Amino acid sequence: MQKQKWNEEKIKQILKQMPSIKDDRSPEIIYRTIQMEEKTVRKAKRIMPILATACTIMILFIISQSFFDSKESLKSERKVAENSSIMKAEISDEAEQSKMENFDLADQQAEMLTSSLTPAAIYQEDVGDREVLTYPIPDENVQVIVPVSILVENPNHLTRFDLYVQNVKKLMGVNKRLSEYFPISPELFSYHLTDNNIQVEVKQEFMNFGSYSEAFFNTLIQQQLQTIGAKKMEFYTDGKLGAELGNRKETIIEYRPLENRAYFLLQDSESEEQPLYVPWEKPYDSIEIAFDAMEDDMETHGLTASIPDSIDIDKVSKDEKKRQLIVHLSNESKMEEDQKTLYAIEAILLTAKEFKYSTVKFENTKVKEVGRFLLTKEVAVPVAANRAYIEE
Known part of the structure; x- marks a missing residue:
């Protein structure tokens, strides 16, 4: 197709052929219209930068807010983390404190348990300004003699004899395992001390408290003589020397020290009371033999072993110069911080005293106290032995 060539004449001819366009508006109206359109364009040109700036500010605000929120969130998270760490530390501290408190409580309980292990004997530190009086009392079956000891004040400075007689009645009924019949009661006898000899007047017929042996009765008398510090005891009936005492007739019994005896336990398995230490009435040839005997019950007289199976004495050595006994336990021994072990220790100490030892050193005990x-x-x-608590 041939390309047309445009010239001025050609364009005029084409325009003449187009329909005519007529504007009825006056020139003034047309001018104002044009002016308004120009203002609108100029106004639009001015508004666009403002809108752009506003949008920019809004975008910056949104971004900054997001940034601040993120920062605050980070700070919040950091604070939470810090609080969490603090809480964890506090919880850890509380747990540690609780743990320590539990340990302290356990120590206190252990201390209470240890402190509840009460010795049944009297020791020098217990005495103070008081005096020790020991009374021989038969057990409830009248088979053995139980030495029962008390601590008494002596403000009037009475003699040992007068102090002994004055406190006799206070021992009645101190333990249910002891006989209610008190063979040294003032109701039965009157006591007089002359030249360090005790004269006993039988006030009424002496009640037979069993077919006791000579050793049994001898222990009864010797314990009284030992406590009072007298040399002998003489028995009278109606002013005449000699008295029927149960199945025996006694006149004069001279003091012989009670020594080399082994201590056993008199106890009731159903009772919560402490057992009583009872020295066997016959002496032993050596302390080793005494310790061996203390490992077995003496069923015929209601006595139980004072050295339990858990404690095995391997050997015994002696320091005669220091009057010290060294008791070495075997590796199989299991000393515990319990009452049974305490009874065994006291029985060993009391037996050592019978053999004239002042101290005992225990070796290989595996417990410190x-x-x-x-x-x-x-x-x-x-x-x-056998401390009894009485009202002063």
């Missing part, structure tokens, strides 16, 4: 006994050091023997 039992109750008041510090086993890492030498332990002093008791002053007397």
Whole structure:
């Protein structure tokens, strides 16, 4: 197709052929219209930068807000983390404190348990300004003699004899395992001390409290003589020397020291009371033999072993110069911080005292202390057995 060539004449001819366009508006109206359109364009040109700036500000605000929110969130998260760490530390501290408190409570309980292990004998530190009196009382079956000891004040400075007689009645009924029949009661006898000899007047017929042996009755008398510090005891009936005492007739009994005896336990398995220490009435040839005997019950007389199976004495050595007994336990021994072990320790100490030892050193015990006994050091023997508490 041939391309047309445009010239001025050609364009005029084409325009003449187009329909005519007529504008009825006056020139003034047309001018104002044009002016308004120009203002609108100029106004639009001015508004666009403002809108752009506003949008920019809004975008910056949104971004900054997001940034601040993120920062605040980060700070919040950091604070939460810090709080969490603090809480964890506090919880850890509380747990540690609780743990320590539990340990302290356990220690207190252990201390309470240890302190509850009460010795049944009297020791020198218990005496103070008081005096020790020991009374021989038969058990409820009248088979053995139980030495029962008390601590008494002596403000009037009475003699041992007068103090002994004055406190006799206070021992009645101190333990249900002891006989209610008191064979040294003032109701039965009147006592007089002359030249360090005790004269006993039988006030009424002496009640037979069993077919006791000579050793049994001898222990009864010897314990009284030992406590009072007298040399002998003479028995009278109606002013005449000699008295029927149960199945025996007695006149004069001279003091012979009670020594080399082994201590056993008199106890009731159904009773919560402490057992009583009972020295066997016959002496032993050596302390080793005495310790061996203390490992077995003496069923015929209602006595039980004072050295349990858990404690095995391997050997015994002696320091005669220091009057110290060294008791070495075997590796199989299992000393515990319990009452049974405490009874065994006291029975060993009382027996050592019978053999004239002043202290006992325990070796290979595996425990440092039992109750008041510090086993890492030498332990002093008791002053007397079976402490009874009486009203002054």
